[in-house]
Amino acid sequence: MTQQQPTPEAPQVTVRGEGRLEVDPELARIGVSVRARGTDRSTVLAALTSRNAEAIALVKSYGEAVAKLETGALSVSPEPARHGRGERVRGYQGxxxxxxxxxxxxALGELTTRLADLEWTRVDGPWWALRPDSPAYAEARRQAVREAVRRAREYAEALGSSLVALLELSDTGLGQGGGHAPMGGARMAFAAEAVDAPAPMELEPQRQTVTAEVAARFTMAPPPL
Structure with missing residues (x-):
């Protein structure tokens, strides 16, 4: 498609519009790692299987509050002896x-606290996010378009002219920030056994920043220069 070239009878103005929103998160993601180690392989596998099942059952007990639960990675490996020759094994870990x-x-604070209280269990997170189809993205795009039209109209009015037609509109970027990076989450180390159940941890959702950017090209009426 041939791009329309500006002429004195149909001058053009090209602008950029930006949209930016601060919204509450819609999702919270946590990572859970369960471990086991010992000198006997069968015992380690049994302990790992039991702890994994316990963690899964606990998460599932929260019903509809949990939108997704997935097993990411599994590892069981021997630990070689520190001294001596040959393939001597001093233990196993998984x-x-x-x-x-x-x-x-x-439910988030209570669940993360109860998970961290399990034996040899680590909890990472939470990482806050929006749903992929969140209406916040569409609103940011609408903001960007309105901003582009406003800027173009201001330029035209500064010349004593007005906008005539839209020639091109392109999406130059949409992003999300604020708590999305994995390093932003908290980490609870391997939990020790406790006599009493710990009090639920208070977690404050981190606001999410949604941005959108468009480039727009308009024709104007010839200004009275």
Whole structure:
């Protein structure tokens, strides 16, 4: 398609419009790692299987508050002896990584605390996010388009002219920030056994920044220069 060239009778103005929103998160993701180690392979596998099942059952007990639960990676490996020759094994270790996605933040603090209280279990997160189809993305795009039209109209009015037609509109970027990076999450180390159940941890959702950017090209009426 041949791009229309500006002429004195049909001058053009090209602008950029930006949209930016601060919204509450819709999802919270946590990572759960359960581990086991010992000198006997069968014992380690049995312990790992039991702890993994316990963690999964606990997450599933929160019902509809959990939108997604997945097993990510599994590892079981021997630990070679530090001294001596040959293939001597001094023990075995194994771990399973789970990831869970929650939509009900009222259950998040209690669940993460109870998971961290399990034996040889680590919890990472939460990482806050929006749903892929969140209306916040569409609103940011609408903001960007309105901003582009406003800027173009201001340029035209500064010349004593007005906009005539839209020639081109392109999406130059849409992004999300604020708590999305994995390093932004908290980490709870391997839990020790406790006599009493710990109090639920208070977690404050982190606001998400959604941005959109468009480039727009308009024709104007010839200005009275």
């Amino acid at each position: 771990w399973v990584h789970l990831s869970a996605e929650l939509t009900d933040f009222t």
